[in-house]
Amino acid sequence: MRIYIKTYGCQMNERDSEALAGMLAARGHQLVHSEEEADVLLFNTCSVREQAERKAIGKVGFMKKLKQKNPDLLIGILGCMAQRRGEELFCELPHLDFVLGTGRLHTLPDLLEKLAAERKHVVDVTESSAVLTAMGCHYPAPGSCAAQIAITRGCNRFCAYCIVPYVRGREISRDRADVIREARELADTGIREILLLGQNVAAYGLGGNIQPPPPDVSPFADLLEELAQIDGIQRIRFTSPYVSYFNDRLIQAIAATPKVCRNIHLPLQSGSNRILQAMNRQYTAESYLETVEKLQTAMPGITFSTDIIVGFPGEEDSDFNATRELMERVGFDNAFIFKYSPRPGTRAATWEDRVPQSVKEERNQLLLEDLAARTRRHLRALVGTKQSVLVEGVSKRMQERWSGRTDGNRTVHFLPVDGLKAGDMADVRILRAGNVSLFGEIVRKEGK
Ligand code: SAH
Ligand code: SF4
Ligand code: F3S
Numbered sequence: 001m002r003i004y005i006k007t008y009g010c011q012m013n014e015r016d017s018e019a020l021a022g023m024l025a026a027r028g029h030q031l032v033h034s035e036e037e038a039d040v041l042l043f044n045t046c047s048v049r050e051q052a053e054r055k056a057i058g059k060v061g062f063m064k065k066l067k068q069k070n071p072d073l074l075i076g077i078l079g080c081m082a083q084r085r086g087e088e089l090f091c092e093l094p095h096l097d098f099v100l101g102t103g104r105l106h107t108l109p110d111l112l113e114k115l116a117a118e119r120k121h122v123v124d125v126t127e128s129s130a131v132l133t134a135m136g137c138h139y140p141a142p143g144s145c146a147a148q149i150a151i152t153r154g155c156n157r158f159c160a161y162c163i164v165p166y167v168r169g170r171e172i173s174r175d176r177a178d179v180i181r182e183a184r185e186l187a188d189t190g191i192r193e194i195l196l197l198g199q200n201v202a203a204y205g206l207g208g209n210i211q212p213p214p215p216d217v218s219p220f221a222d223l224l225e226e227l228a229q230i231d232g233i234q235r236i237r238f239t240s241p242y243v244s245y246f247n248d249r250l251i252q253a254i255a256a257t258p259k260v261c262r263n264i265h266l267p268l269q270s271g272s273n274r275i276l277q278a279m280n281r282q283y284t285a286e287s288y289l290e291t292v293e294k295l296q297t298a299m300p301g302i303t304f305s306t307d308i309i310v311g312f313p314g315e316e317d318s319d320f321n322a323t324r325e326l327m328e329r330v331g332f333d334n335a336f337i338f339k340y341s342p343r344p345g346t347r348a349a350t351w352e353d354r355v356p357q358s359v360k361e362e363r364n365q366l367l368l369e370d371l372a373a374r375t376r377r378h379l380r381a382l383v384g385t386k387q388s389v390l391v392e393g394v395s396k397r398m399q400e401r402w403s404g405r406t407d408g409n410r411t412v413h414f415l416p417v418d419g420l421k422a423g424d425m426a427d428v429r430i431l432r433a434g435n436v437s438l439f440g441e442i443v444r445k446e447g448k
Pocket of ligand 1: 048049161162163164198199200240241242267269307308309338339340341342343
């Protein structure tokens with residue numbers, strides 16, 4: 001069958017879609033890039049904000065036309081919104097064929113074969129941990145030198161605003177041996193950078209316990225050290241860790257392992273202790289800053305990115321200003337800023353005291369302006385420095401240039417030199433800073 005997959009939401013969802021593509025290709029199916037040429041349309045969905053759900057519903061609604069033209073077309077909704085809404089999706093989208101939740105994704109290839117033989121509506125949102133071990137397949141883009149590995153699934157933290165624990169189920173970690181094997185196989189196929197994924201990666205191997213471990217215990221640190229020993233893997237990134245798990249063991253392990261990139265995504269959500277407490281985030285602005293400072297002391301030059309929610313119920317100007325100040329103090333060089341969206345079934349959704357949409361917009365705008373100014377400053381400060389860059393290939397924006405990323409996850413454009421190929425590490429002198437990326441020249445290439 002010719003299969004088209006559209007993915008909404010976070011990197012976990014992208015990784016799930018990639019694993020599904022790998023499994024389907026292994027069964028002899030063909031992955032296609034447009035809806036028109038497909039026999040099967042799959043929508044891997046997200047529920048984290050209302051807007052994410054609305055987008056997917058709109059898109060699938062629009063597919064009715066294709067189904068009218070081709071009644072044999074199979075349409076499925078997968079992932080987080082499938083898990084949250086199940087059966088009811090058929091009422092809104094009568095041309096839909098099946099709904100497959102987050103715990104049952106690995107059954108997709110069998111399900112498609114069954115549905116091709118016998119048409120009927122199927123809903124499967126059973127919770128299952130089998131998905132964790134069954135989704136190790138990869139389907140790399142040609143020439144790609146970076147890959148993602150899911151090391152945990154689900155979440156046990158129940159932040160008051162968040163739907164993820166409801167749609168992704170309980171937190172479970174993969175076996176260390178499985179993760180290492182997957183990373184070795186990727187390295188053998190030419191992958192140089194791995195991104196470890198989980199809702200709470202730094203809690204890897206702790207059995208879903210939401211109490212952070214003692215200062216000298218971190219199975220996540222053990223994993224990083226073991227991964228760094230794999231030949232061929234040059235860089236290791238991870239997303240998203242919860243700040244409270246950065247104990248001494250983890251900080252020391254990262255500092256002693258240069259392959260772990262000196263750029264950490266560390267979700268803050270708010271800089272106000274009152275709001276953090278209402279959100280059920282188990283840290284304070286002070287303890288967050290203390291961890292950042294420990295990381296900065298251990299690794300001078302380390303950079304941070306973050307996630308922020310504006311307009312959480314009860315957020316006053318003073319709370320917002322505390323967020324703004326803390327963001328400046330940490331100096332985040334990148335941030336994902338979200339306007340609070342009440343999610344049915346979460347604790348915060350029952351709370352009154354909603355911040356008006358116009359105030360959310362205004363706060364969002366202010367943080368974006370702060371961020372743009374900080375990013376420009378940060379990029380300008382890199383001019384004249386030499387950066388280690390993982391070469392990715394011809395630049396998407398400028399055909400005559402190539403691009404790659406620095407250890408700090410910044411895109412750099414440069415003119416290629418003889419023999420340069422994707423996956424090489426190169427030293428690049430930064431000559432100029434744009435608004436979001438850098439321009440430089442290669443001064444040394446791997447092996448020279
Ligand atoms: N597990 C990650 C976050 C996953 S969701 C962590 O804890 O860091 C990604 C981001 O979406 C969150 O960090 C949060 O900033 C945002 N988010 C989650 N629920 C939201 C909601 N109801 N409204 C707005 N933003 C939300
Ligand atoms: Fe959501 Fe909190 Fe879990 Fe992150 S840690 S996925 S924000 S509940
Ligand atoms: Fe969305 Fe599910 Fe990720 S709700 S953010 S796709 S875990």
